[in-house]
Amino acid sequence: MKARLNSHKDTKRLAILDAATELLALKPTATMQEIADAAHIGIATLHRYFDSRDTMMLELAFRAIHLVEEALEGLEVDEVEVEKSLTAILEALIPLGNKMYFLWTDASLYGHPEVTAAETKIQAPILGAIIAWQSKGKLRSDMNSEWVINVIYSLLFTTWQSVHAGNMAKNDAAQILVKTLLYGFATHK
DSSP states (O other), rough: OOHHHHHHHHHHHEEEEEEEHHHHHTTTOOHHHHHHOOOOOOHHHHHOOOOSSHHHHHHHHHHHHHHHHHHHHHHOOOOOOOOHHHHHHHHHHHGGGGHHHHHHHHHGGGOOHHHHHHHHHHHHHHHHHHHHHHHTTSSSSSOOEEEEEEEEHHHHHHHHHHHHHTTTTTTHHHHHHHHHHTTTTTOOO
């Protein structure tokens, strides 16, 4: 019975975290009451799960990190096939755009050593691929690799927002983002 109870509580906790992340990605200044409302629970229930906003924000960060790690697990990055590799990476990450945005922008997480280390770890394969593509002439080498990954992350969130708002088909999102990253908006004749 206790395992089932914990399972229900864990499921509820994850649902609260997911609702909070979605709201905070769209409204970073959301109050705890607004977060409780978004999760369809009362404020007292929210406080039973998270004793403070800081505790919740830290759990949100680790949940986001875990989901990104899971999404990237097993993805093969080809050092020659940039478009194919980027498409695979972005197909995995676009559904997590709100979580990545939260992780990337929440000021309360800046400087937290565990979060910073985990972020660095999950960015490493993508950053490594960018550096490899640059060294092989597949991506411009006159742009800092950190700049490139920051642009990818920014546009990834914008893509998530467009899908979330119904302005872009989910199945087209990764390909549109890849084309934007690699070719921009100009027509190539």
